[in-house]
Amino acid sequence: MKNNRFEIQIETQDKLEFSICQDYWHFNKSEKYTYYVREIATKYGISIINVTEIAIQNSKFISKCINCTKILNQYLKRSDFIIDEIFMNSFSICQECKSELEKLKIARNESTKQQILDSKKNKPFDIEKKFEKMENSFQERIWKVLNEMELETLIQIAECESKSEIYDTIFYNNKDIGGSYRYKIWSRVNKLEELNLIWVERNIDNKISEFHILDKLKNQLKLNYPELFID
Missing domain, CATH: 1.20.5 (Single alpha-helices involved in coiled-coils or other helix-helix interfaces)
Structure with a gap:
């Protein structure tokens, strides 16, 4: 009996011994032994001890690597190994x-x-689609849902003319800013982008290349909140 995980070798010319060994190592579809040793003993009219002795003397179970078929172990009787492990791939590979x-x-x-x-x-990034979303947010006056701090950050971005100026204004050029404050600022910026009020453009390395905001939104904010703008 051979397959890619094991091989049964029976080395006897005696028909009775051959049949006993064959039954001893026979497996069913559930990958379990087909016969109990006592069933084999009853079938051939011999003792349980004799069944095991005949199997040991005339046969062996050889486990193999399922990948290269290299011999892993050789066993003379059932109790020498756990059959479930042979059928588990992790135990059947060199x-x-x-x-x-x-x-x-x-x-x-x-x-x-x-x-x-x-x-x-x-x-490809659909720039036209992005600005279309920003236009929709402008038409729907989405900035009205912002809280005071979020609105302040949006206006600060609207006042700036470049990425470096935005960093200088809302991040104080990264000077003496604690982690907690930086987190709050980025939380506001992320929300503004999620609402499509701004677009934080990033390069292929996910680094910010520019901040975008519609001119019409800048003008509308200045019209609605002139007191928050620095002339």
Whole structure:
């Protein structure tokens, strides 16, 4: 009996011994022993001890690597091993193949990650669609839902003419800013972008290249909140 995980070798010319060994190592579809030893003993009219002795003397169970079929172990009787482990792939592979498979798995995962990154980098960004959303937010007067601090951040961005000026204004050029304060500022900026009141443009490395806000929104904010603008 052979398959890719094990091999049963029976080495006897005696028909009775051959049949006993065959029954001793026979497996059913559930990958369990088909016969109990006592059933074999009853079938052939011998003792349970004799069944085991005949199997030991005339046969062996050989477990093999499922990948390269290299012999892993040889067993003379059932009690020498746990059959469930033989049918579990993790116990039926040699160390060399296991190492190679791990390397392939790592390489495959890295390749998949790179494909995802490449897809993100190469995916065309629909600028027109982005400004269309910003236009919709303007028409729907979405800035009305902002709280006082969020509105203040939006107006500060509206007053600035460049990314560096925005950093100087709302982040004080990154000087003496604690983590808690920085988190609050970015929470406001992220919300403004989620509401499509601004667009924080990023490059393929996810670094900010520019802040965008509609001119008409700038003008509307200045008209509605002149006291918050610095002349």
